[in-house]
Each structure stands twice: as C-alpha cells, then as structure tokens.
C-alpha cells in the first residue's frame with residue numbers, strides 16, 4: 001500500500017523544482033495534494049493547483065481556506081516556496097531585493113505555517129525547506145543566508161512551541177540542487193545560471209523530495225528534526241569541487 005494513503009498535503013512552490021517534485025512524490029505515495037504558486041499553470045496536474053503568492057496575506061488566507069476545504073483538513077505542509085536574488089557583495093543590496101527575499105523566504109513561510117496550523121490534524125507534519133546557507137554563511141549571499149538562518153531559527157522555535165502536541169516539524173536543508181533557483185537568482189541570465197551546475201553532479205529535485213518523504217513517513221513517535229543533504233562534490237555552500245572542462 002502507498003505510504004501516504006488517506007493523507008492530505010499542501011505544498012508551496014509547487015510550480016517548479018523541489019516543490020513540484022515533492023508534490024508529485026507525495027501524490028505518488030497516495031496523498032491528496034494541493035500545490036500553490038503564482039504560476040499556477042506550471043503546477044503538475046496530478047495535484048490540485050491553486051494560485052498562491054506567499055508574500056500577500058490575502059492570497060495566503062484565500063489559498064489555505066480553499067485548500068483546507070478541498071482536502072477536509074491538512075496532514076502535511078511543505079513550505080518550499082523560496083528564492084534568492086543576486087550573488088553580490090552586501091554593498092550592492094537594495095531595499096526592494098531585501099524585501100522580496102525576506103518576505104518570500106521568511107514572512108511567507110511563517111504566514112503559511114500559521115494559517116495551515118489551524119487546519120493541521122493530529123499526527124500532522126510541517127516540513128520547511130531550509131538550506132545549507134542557513135547553517136554556514138557563504139560570500140555574496142547575505143540576504144539569502146540571513147533568510148535561511150531565520151527559517152532554521154523559526155523551525156526550532158516552533159518545535160519548542162509544539163512540544164506536547166502531536167505535530168511533527170522538520171527542516172530539510174539541501175546543498176546544490178539543479179532547479180530554476182539559479183535562473184531566478186541571476187534574473188533570467190541563463191548563461192550565468194547554467195554555470196552553477198557545470199562541472200559538478202548537482203542533486204536533482206527528486207533527491208530532496210525523497211528526503212521529505214522519508215521525514216513524513218517515520219513512525220508517529222519519531223520526529224526528524226533536520227536533514228542536511230549535499231551533492232557529494234560539495235562540502236559547504238561555498239565549497240564545490242568542479243571538474244575542468
């Protein structure tokens with residue numbers, strides 16, 4: 001029997017990369033899944049697509065109300081929506097970029113967690129997509145690093161507040177995963193984005209989706225607090241071995 005038969009899941013960032021792969025994986029394992037993103041047309045059709053902008057409180061409220069009604073309660077929330085903007089020294093940072101990164105990665109994730117928590121059934125699970133950037137800083141990524149340290153702080157603070165309640169919480173912290181992440185980070189500059197994945201075997205979104213699946217399929221008395229997963233050729237966010245080409 002599929003491991004998530006009878007469960008329901010909400011996945012943010014379901015239009016691309018890790019969120020899309022996670023939505024597909026949870027659905028493959030039998031869960032009924034609602035996926036949210038702004039580009040609703042890109043959400044895999046095997047899940048229920050709903051429009052969501054995590055930076056917009058009204059959009060989040062509407063999305064969660066619709067998702068909870070569609071699913072009749074939520075067992076799993078995966079907060080995968082997120083982004084980075086630029087790889088520059090902090091001196092180059094702008095008010096607009098700072099706001100976008102923190103609103104999306106931090107406020108958006110916190111907002112979605114608060115709204116979904118009200119519908120989370122006993123035995124439920126919240127999975128946050130952190131990053132190795134939230135564990136060790138690297139150069140020219142100050143806002144992204146800041147946002148992911150905040151995600152890890154929030155995950156552990158919530159772990160404290162949830163203690164005694166039958167709700168699990170996990171941060172999955174990946175290293176290099178080949179997705180549209182770099183295309184977004186470099187504002188559509190394909191050549192620079194592609195270089196990030198050249199000369200190294202990066203992880204694929206499905207590798208991370210399997211980590212999420214592992215976390216949410218442990219026995220009820222087990223909480224996987226954190227999963228840190230990197231490409232083999234990577235020891236930190238800033239250190240990646242690349243072959244000459």
Ligand code: NAP
Pocket residue numbers: 012013014015016017018019036037038039040052053054055079080081082083084104129130131132173174175176177178179180181182184205
């Ligand atoms: P991706 O392919 O660019 O996907 C990002 C997703 O986030 C998209 O579905 C996007 O959907 C969604 N998103 C962005 N802003 C949003 C908003 N305001 N409202 C709703 N959805 C929004 O990147 P990814 O690599 O899969 O990233 C997923 C998560 O993994 C992020 O939190 C990222 O920080 C984390 N992560 C990635 C890596 C990596 O190497 N790729 C490593 C560590 C952690 P729309 O644009 O359609 O709204």
